[in-house]
Amino acid sequence: MPTRQRLKELMISELMLDMTADEIGDDTPLFGPAGIGLDSVDALQLVVMIEKHFGFKMADQDQAKRLLHSVNTIAEAVDQKAAA
Amino acid sequence: MSRSILITGANGTLGLAIAEFFLTREENCRVFLGVRERRERAQELAARFSGRADLITLEITSADAWKTALAEIENKASPLGVLINNAGFHEDALLANMQQDQWSRVLDANLNAVFHGCQAALPGMMRERQGRIVNIASLSAISSPAGQTNYAAAKAGVIGLTQSLAKESARMSITVNAVCPGYIEGGLPADWTPEHLKALKMQLPMRRFARPEEIAAAVFFLASPDASYITGSTLKIDGGLL
Numbered sequence: 001m002p003t004r005q006r007l008k009e010l011m012i013s014e015l016m017l018d019m020t021a022d023e024i025g026d027d028t029p030l031f032g033p034a035g036i037g038l039d040s041v042d043a044l045q046l047v048v049m050i051e052k053h054f055g056f057k058m059a060d061q062d063q064a065k066r067l068l069h070s071v072n073t074i075a076e077a078v079d080q081k082a083a084a
Numbered sequence: 085m086s087r088s089i090l091i092t093g094a095n096g097t098l099g100l101a102i103a104e105f106f107l108t109r110e111e112n113c114r115v116f117l118g119v120r121e122r123r124e125r126a127q128e129l130a131a132r133f134s135g136r137a138d139l140i141t142l143e144i145t146s147a148d149a150w151k152t153a154l155a156e157i158e159n160k161a162s163p164l165g166v167l168i169n170n171a172g173f174h175e176d177a178l179l180a181n182m183q184q185d186q187w188s189r190v191l192d193a194n195l196n197a198v199f200h201g202c203q204a205a206l207p208g209m210m211r212e213r214q215g216r217i218v219n220i221a222s223l224s225a226i227s228s229p230a231g232q233t234n235y236a237a238a239k240a241g242v243i244g245l246t247q248s249l250a251k252e253s254a255r256m257s258i259t260v261n262a263v264c265p266g267y268i269e270g271g272l273p274a275d276w277t278p279e280h281l282k283a284l285k286m287q288l289p290m291r292r293f294a295r296p297e298e299i300a301a302a303v304f305f306l307a308s309p310d311a312s313y314i315t316g317s318t319l320k321i322d323g324g325l326l
Contacts (some may be wrong), residue, residue: 014213016255041252048210 003075006053011071014049015042026072035070043068054078086112088161089307090153092144092201093171095119095126097270098220101296102168105304107133114161118142118153118171144171144197150204163208166307169198169242170220174235187234194238195245202249206258215258216307219246223266223322239264243318250316259315261306266322267293289324 001009008021015038029035031043038046047064051057056078058064067077089106093099094117103115107129115137117126123139130137140156143149157164172194175186198219209215224232225239246262253260267284272293276284285291299321305311306319320326 041255044252045210045256048207052211 003054003079004071007071007074007078010049010053011046015045024071026075027070029070030068046074050074050078054082056081085162086114087165088114088116088157088163089166089168090116090118090140090157090164090205091168091170092118092142092197094129094139095122095124096170097296098265098268098299099168099170100125100129101300102170102303103129103137105297105300106166106307107137109304113166114138116140116153116157116161118144120144144201145192147200147204150200154204154208158208163212164205165209165212165214166216166218167201167205168218168220168303168307169201171197172220172222172238174224174232176231176235178231179233182234190234191238191241194235195241198242198245202245202260206253209253209258210256213256213258215253215256216311217246217249217258217260218303218306219243219260219262220303221246221262221264221318223264223320223326225264226320226326246318247316254315257312259306259311261311261314261316262318263299263302263306264318264320264322265294265299266320266325268296268299269293270296287325292323294321294323 004026005021008024011017011024012019012021024036030038043064046068047058058067067073091099091103094103103117106113106115117130117137117139119126119139119141120143126139130139138160140153142153154164175190177186202217205215205217219242221242222239224236225243228236243262246260250260285293302319302321306314
């Protein structure tokens, strides 16, 4: 399964989001009112989820803040690491 | 898979009762008895439930000690599924006479240790997306008796921590609750005279102290699958005193 699709499905199940994968755009901001509206607790869960399912460990909070912007930013980082 | 359960202060009356309750009611659990010193009673319980109960050395005020203990538990059994923050003590004095170290020792053991324990336990519980934390607070958190500014503040802090952490971890199916026991048989200061105990009982609606297993039963329930929608709660178990 492509990384983006897998990420969306994992987010829906692990963050208990009441939406479908199609409703999450690749570039939609994950946080804030203009986006999906995730909060800081979701961010913590996302970090754990990405490490658990993709083996990608965030180096620090700055990196997490940057990469957790959208599905695209996460997927690019995860795929880059897998290819390295 | 069997659950790993860690109970701090497992050499005391309530800690031992909680441990025994789990061991007798949950066939597959593995109980770790967190102790620092005075290990005899915990050793006796571990011997009675050989293979299912282990002593684990734990200085609850040290973050490093918590990390070491949790790694040992995961290595011996499974990631920690249930954390019972039970250890604590009080050192009473009127605030006007209280020494700074009396304040600090009580805050360290009763509140900061709960922070360390929860912080150490959470990563594993988050990975597993399940967990139960039960913090033993005290009726003093609610009734705030004179002479216990340090203990009452610490235990009230435990209730605040419990409620806040419950919100942070709810979506991960990790529940965090607190219980506030009243007077417990066998857990009262040794220097209280029989006359004082008798007078105290007369003030209690049930005219008796709690049996340790009556507190343990509530802790066991809060740690059970049946309590899956209870989080951030504080359960007062005082025979109707407050």
